[in-house]
Amino acid sequence: DLPGVFLAIILILVVGIAIDLLIFSPIERYVLRSRGLLVKS
Known part of the structure; x- marks a missing residue:
């Protein structure tokens, strides 16, 4: 059942x-x- 476990994790x-x-x-x-913390580039 390992492939199923890996699939669930992914x-x-x-x-x-x-x-x-x-x-x-x-x-x-x-x-x-x-809050004025983001500098617009």
């Missing part, structure tokens, strides 16, 4: 990265910008 990793990029990155950018 799936969780990919979903976690996707959630981080889609949800948390925009929120973090908004918070930094609203």
Whole structure:
């Protein structure tokens, strides 16, 4: 049952990265910008 375990681990990793990029990155950018910590390039 090892391939199933590896598949689950990879799936969780990919979903976690996707959630981080889609949800948390925009929120973090908004918070930094609203507090004046983000320098616009």
